[in-house]
Amino acid sequence: MDRKYIVGTIILLVCIFIGIFIHKNYNVDINSGEIAISKKSNYDASKEIKQALNSFDSSKKADIITNVNTSSNVVALSFEGLCNKDTMDKIIHMLDEYGIKATFFIPGIKAAEDPSIVKVIQKSGQDIGNGTLSGIKNMEKLSKEQLVTDFCRTNKILKSITGKDTVLLKCNSTVYNDNILTAAYASGNKYAVNSNHYLSYQSFKNYDQAYGYINNLEKGAIISIKLEGVLDSFEYGEKTVEEKPAIDKQAGIKEGKSKEEEQVTIIQTVEWLLKSIQEQNKTVVKVAELPNIIEHNELQNNKNILNKVYNQNNKSKNNKIQNNKIRNNKVQNNKSKNNEVKNNVDSINFKELVRKNNKKLAPVVSEFYTTQRALSYTFRGISNEASLDNILKMMDKLNAKGTFFVIKEEILKYPDRINKILSKGHEIGNGGITTNSNLLNKSTEEICKEIYEVDKLLKEKGINTNAYMAGYGYIDPQIQEALSAITNIPSLKNYELFTYSKAPIVNKYKDMSAEEILRSYFNINSYVSLRKGEIVYFRLDSNLFKNDELIANIIELLTKNYVQNGYVSKYNEKSQSYDLAQKPLGYSVVTLGNLQKTIETSSQFGRYNIMSNPIPMKERTDEEAAKMIKTNYIGNEYIDLSDFSEEEKLSIDKSGTIDTNSENVIFFTFDDWGGDPVINEILDVLNKHKVKATFFVISKYADINSNISNANPNLLRTIALNGHDIGSHNYNHELLDTSKKELEVSLAKSYDVMESVIGDLDSLRPYFRPPTLLLRKEGLEAVYESGYKYTINGNITTHDYERPSAQDIVNYIERGLVKGRGNVVVMHMNDQAYYTAEALDIFLTNNEKGLYGEKYKIAKLSDYLEK
Incomplete structure (x- = not known):
């Protein structure tokens, strides 16, 4: 028989055997990353889950192990997650060299994927804790059934590998509420570990930083080291938990770093940390031992206990620290220097x-x-x-x-x-x-x-x-x-x-x-x-x-x-x-009390409420919407009308102006959205000249539920309080060639958001400005079916956001003006509209001086469209 054939057959049989073994024990869902465990598997925890749910007792909760107040120079180390075997071997070897025992909180899925790493950790004498099934965050939001399932499955995987029950639990970026602690206890985890000192591969740039960190660390602290990834806002620690990075750009994450670089760096970080601990004569205890530490000054006064204290030899990196457990003595908290205030x-x-x-x-x-x-x-x-x-x-x-x-x-x-x-x-x-x-x-x-x-x-x-x-x-x-x-x-x-x-x-x-x-x-x-x-x-x-x-x-x-x-x-x-x-912005910095007490009135800016149940627009039928295309669209001569019928092309407006009964009128309109500096400046110019305008808003920027970092309903409210018209530029700036179903959702949401912020003011109008002025028949029908009354482009599109000067914008407006009609001037309020307010000021000043002949009346759209 051909030798190659024999070898190939053997390889095939081995692969089949491995495949059967893996399928028998656990399957990995590639999409979710979660293990689907069969009932025949060693990892099946259905029995444990059922038992835990049946014994769920809200009066029985896991105890929390956290930092302790002590004068003993001790810290505890914990590691979260798992790296590859080579990295883990190096970390275990370092811990062994320094004579340090730590606690590894291992996610169940990672343990099941490579049990050999878990066994290496166990063999080295390190403690192993439940790191939850996949290390998800914010577990306080989960139900008791979800928590028990997660904890029990992880416990079962770890016990199958180590042969020991897992009593320690540590959840990732989670607040330990009663539900979690009760679920933990029912699942067999008697202790939940809470740390507020976290490190990752990004924490130190050099050894001096690591040394300074340990030098400033309070005694009795738990240091948690993330073996993979970076810290989130929850993990910056007690001293820095306040950071709330912007959602659209999370602070602290360095891009372009390979996995290999990350793993090398975490090795270096751990080495700097262990060296700093040794040089500063700190004793490292396991997390489970931390609650039993008693204050060092009491140890000195008790010879019986003193003989049981840790012996530490830090003369050389190669001298191992010999650790003996300190017996069960409760933590003695520092007594307050002041008595309890005598009151009721x-x-x-x-x-x-x-x-x-x-x-x-x-x-x-x-x-x-x-x-x-x-x-x-x-x-x-x-x-x-x-x-x-x-x-x-x-x-x-x-x-x-x-x-x-x-x-x-x-x-x-x-x-x-x-x-x-x-x-x-x-x-x-x-x-x-x-x-x-x-x-x-x-x-x-x-x-x-x-x-x-x-x-x-x-x-x-x-x-x-x-x-x-x-x-x-x-x-x-x-x-x-x-x-x-x-x-x-x-x-x-x-x-x-x-x-x-x-x-x-x-x-x-x-x-x-x-x-x-x-x-x-x-x-x-x-x-x-x-x-x-x-x-x-x-x-x-x-x-x-x-x-x-x-x-x-x-x-x-x-x-x-x-x-x-x-x-x-x-x-x-x-x-x-x-x-x-x-x-210039010119805001003031005031006390909270000032902002608390200053309430908005008809003559004063201040606090207001956002409505929780805005009144939606009344929708229209397809037939009603089709008729409005001919009568309620204010167009633009350059707009593509290729998807309209010939009859519609003849009847639809292309001038972009409004019938004002032969009056010379200008309607200044502003699109998009921007920050306080640009929009406030525009409002200040309009107020200076005592004129009103119309603002077409991308309304997600006013939505407090939009999950964007610069949502700003206050600015929308300010525009309305200044007496201007406000219309929609769609919720996400969707173009009218977007699918009709998606458009209808956005159109309705856009109006509802603005209604919730300014619905109590006479400012919100059922007017729509197509983003980029693009027009499509089906999209225009969706606008009217959603309840909007007018769709408005305009006859003068300034492109003010890319003009080189204010005067250049003014010149463009002057060239496009039509006498005896209502000119609709399209401008912008985005953060690129640097010259817009200045141009507006120049034009309005010129108009007041009569430089354009008969003065143009400056109006907002509702002054004429609602007549």
Whole structure:
């Protein structure tokens, strides 16, 4: 028999055998990445899942292991995920060389894909924990059935490989609520691990940074190392959890890095970390041992316990640290230096207060719905007096006022600093008691009690506030429920729950200059300015910066470049591209209380409400829409009408003008959307000349539910309050050659969004401007069927966003004007419309001076279309 045939047959049989084995044990769904486990598999956990669901008892929860308060120089290491075998071998070898034992939280799917790696970790004496099935985030949103299924399946996979039950659980970017802790306990995981110190391959650029990180790390901390990927906003840690990167451009992610580079870097990161730990004589304990650590000073006084403490030899990298378990001694928390405030806190039944509130949640204010030309700076952490003094001095220089959230400890410890803040015209807010992530594990009634206790302390000092911000701006349903419940106490009925829209003091900016931080966080390609009603949060007591003036310098740069001024793109005719330039914005920085109390009226800009149930337009029949094509379309002579019938081509408007009964009229219209600098400037020019115009809006930019970083209903509301007409430029700027079904959804949504923001004002019109002025018959029918009354192009399309000067725009308008008709001038309000407001000012001034002969009347479309 042919030798090649024999070899081929053997290879085929081996492949078949492997395929049968894999199919028998587990299958991987390529689309979802999830293992589909057969009931005959060793990984089948159907029995365990059923048992866990049957034993689900809300009174039995997994205990949380987190950082401990201790004077012992100890830390715990945990690793999350799995790399390839070569990388894992190197990491295990390093841990072995340094005599360090850690805990590896392994996702079930990865474990099932390569059990050999798990066995290597186990053989080296490292602990193994449940890293959930696939490491998904935000598991607090899952049902108990989903949680139990996930935890049980992962436990079963790990036990099948290691032969041991897995008692530790760690979820990825998840808040441990009662549902998760109960599901964990029912699934066999007695402990859930909560860390607020995370590292990835991006965390250090050199050894000095790693050494500094360990040097500044508090004793008793858990360090979690992500073996793959980068940190998300949840994982920046207790000191930096406030960062909320823009959705359209997530901060902190470096592109173009290969998997091989990432794995090499994580090896280097781990080596720097272990070396830093050794050189600073820190003892590393396993996560499971951390709760049993007792304070070092007590160990010195107890010879029986002292003999059981870890022995550590750090003379050489090759000397292994010999670890002995410290016996079960409970953590001794540092006692407060101040006694509990003597008031009637204990006399209030907070449990009953929460029960009567019936699970209602307070809304979260991350930015105000307001038309006031102002925004707010908020601060936490007044322990660094030098930093505080620099901030107060800078705020005076900028004529800015802020809100400083203080906690109970600060109220008792720093009364002089609080008085100093108040004397400068700033305000004090309620910062609660618990500032770290432990707050997220407290009950609703405990959070209520904290808010109430701090409020009482403030009132005793003559300080009244209606603002509460949880530690580092944390927000979860229990905090919302607590704030809602607390407002049932009459003295706290006006309290609001605050977080922030921007927070530039974050870990990745450690030791950077103010200029570098501003360039990175407020990237001018993402932010043209701050918006009305935004809340910017600064943590003053951060240890990120050695320079006590740095945060004050950030505030100065931010205020000058994004509050007093803003950025606009200016067309460069020579390069046929855009250069960045600034325009005055003139916003004020005020306290939260100022924004809270300034309510919009007929004569005052201020806070307003967004309607939850907007009134939709009334739809039309196909027949009605077909008739309106001939009568309610205001066209343009250059528009392609190839898909219309010959009869329609003859009857449809091509002039782009409006019958004004022989009056010389100009309708200025503005398309698209832009930032506050451009649109405010246009509004200011229109107000200067006391004229009204029409704005066609891409309405997703006014939609608070659009999940885009620059949604700005306040700007839309401002346009309406100035008395201008507002029409639709579609929700996503969809062209009229889009499918009719998709168009109908967008057309209706566009109107509904604007109705929710400005429906109570006499401004929203059923007018539609086709994006790019493109026309298609089916698309035009969809516009009228959706309920719009007029579709409006125009006779003068300025292309103002690519004109080299304001005068060039003015010249173009002048050349296109028609006497005795209503001229519809198409302009823009996008961030490239640098010269638009200036051109408008020049033209209106010339018109008022009579330079065009008989003065043109300037009107908004509804002045004539609604007659």
